[in-house]
Amino acid sequence: MTPQPPENRDKDAGRWSDLGRPPLNAAALRRALVRPGSLWTSLDVVPATGSTNTDLAQRAARGEAAEGAVLVAEEQSAGRGRLDRAWSAPARSGLFFSVYLTPRVPVERWGWLPLLAGVATATAVSKVAGIDTALKWPNDLLVTSAGAAAGPAGERKAGGILAERAGDGVVVGTGLNVSLTAEELPVPTAGSLALAGAVSTDRDPLLRAVLRSLEEWYGAWQDAGGDPAASRLQEAYAAGCATLGRSVRAELPGGDDLTGEAVAIDGDGRLVLATANGVQRPVGAGDIVHLRPAPPAGTADGAGQQG
CATH class of the missing domain: 3.30.930.10 (Bira Bifunctional Protein; Domain 2)
Known part of the structure; x- marks a missing residue:
């Protein structure tokens, strides 16, 4: 086998340097x-x-x-x-x-x-x-x-x-x-x-x-x-949706938010939230900025929560 020039060996070494990937x-x-x-x-x-x-x-x-x-x-x-x-x-x-x-x-x-x-x-x-x-x-x-x-x-x-x-x-x-x-x-x-x-x-x-x-x-x-x-x-x-059955807070454009239990995915692919006042409200993916776990009762809103 003909030895490779150093510059080619260096190039190949860079390409294959991570053999696990x-x-x-x-x-x-x-x-x-x-x-x-x-x-x-x-x-x-x-x-x-x-x-x-x-x-x-x-x-x-x-x-x-x-x-x-x-x-x-x-x-x-x-x-x-x-x-x-x-x-x-x-x-x-x-x-x-x-x-x-x-x-x-x-x-x-x-x-x-x-x-x-x-x-x-x-x-x-x-x-x-x-x-x-x-x-x-x-x-x-x-x-x-x-x-x-x-x-x-x-x-x-x-x-x-x-x-x-x-x-x-x-x-x-x-x-x-x-x-x-x-x-x-x-x-x-x-x-x-x-x-x-x-x-x-x-x-x-x-x-x-x-x-x-x-x-x-x-x-x-x-x-x-x-x-x-x-x-x-x-x-x-x-x-397969881990969001369902959990209390979540949907952060909406303009700084508003909606908190409730995620109870269903409707026919349009929207997430249906059951709010504390008994209203079921669907939110679409285009309507939210973040969807986060709702803070436990008695804690500051959003404290310790991650998206």
Whole structure:
């Protein structure tokens, strides 16, 4: 074998310096997912980008993205959550991807797409990683930290979903912390599959499982004309939603808030709160700034609470 020049060896050393986080195998992913009859029509993996949602939305606006396009980044420098909140993680430590969908159902039912993606992701993660997952309405994936090195045991946010209108459809982006260590967590309330005791942090089978689950749920939802009850999406989301049954405070634009017990997810994907005066009031994802646990009776409003 011919020895490599020093500059090439240095380049390869940088690329493979974190052997516990190998790059995704784009060719293998395409062979497994992009095939005749599949929802997925293309799959691209880029080393780094600002935001896969932004990139795919721009392609859709230019008419360059067909339904089923998938864009994956090994690293994002400007990943976004709901309300443009930042999302960051080390390279190859998670799954950062967006898909383009053009639903053939009434537009007023498109608001179910981020909830559908949450159900699909939670289902796939539970099967492949072998851990318990839950959904925090409207767009977070929770895992249970094992404690010890991960910090205090409890529910932690390990993923988030962001859906945005683009072109003739919707770009749905997902960020999922896979192998982050406790020291790498962006905030104390975050978590990762590894810290939750995942049996595997291999991102290739995880991504395949999430996309196959998403295809399955999306197909059932479309076959039902976008009806969340007939497709069993509403039932599945409610069954996996950790928010239900808890007292929460919804912080609304303008500084107002609404406190009550989360009792249901209605047919429009809104969270229904039962207030102290006996009124049940639905709130939509676009109506809230934060959804937090309600403070215990007798404490200062919001004391010690975290989003």
